Amino acid sequence: KQEVTQIPAALSVPEGENLVLNCSFTDSAIYNLQWFRQDPGKGLTSLLLIQSSQREQTSGRLNASLDKSSGRSTLYIAASQPGDSATYLCAVRLSSGSARQLTFGSGTQLTVLP
């Protein structure tokens, strides 16, 4: 069974800092990996999707990397802003079986202090 772990569970940084969120997964036979943002009381917003054949994806100040062989992904946020405060979730989809099922980590709660 695929397990997804996110470390740290919570992170607080001053505005302007660059930061890295970590995600690890136990089964490397993934189809893709997705990073989401969740604001309090809201649903999930997709930030970046990395296909298994890709190494990284970038969107604005966000960069996500994928190392399938080691079962790791990182989300890099440059020049953090208070508006980046949210919970960040990573989710993986396996290549076989229930191919469209996402397995989520528990998230990293990020607070960017002004």
Next chain:
Amino acid sequence: EAGVVQSPRYKIIEKKQPVAFWCNPISGHNTLYWYRQNLGQGPELLIRYENEEAVDDSQLPKDRFSAERLKGVDSTLKIQPAELGDSAVYLCASSLRGEQYFGPGTRLTVT
């Protein structure tokens, strides 16, 4: 384009009462998902529909939970009777070619 719509946004009920959640997916998305998210955890899949067919309901507690997706568009998730442990956020998502789009969720509190 409208996103995934869910209602109600919040629901408070007493245990043993029934409750229903409604989801309207993005137009044209044939795949619909219901997830449950407990506090401090990531969402967990309850059921997945391909059009009107439930193709993955292995994690749906069938003794009290039921779902339907008539005509392959809107979907309803029902709990009867609700238990204290059912308090959570129930998220609906839809997809067309893999990438899932989530609704705002329904926060259920069972007292």
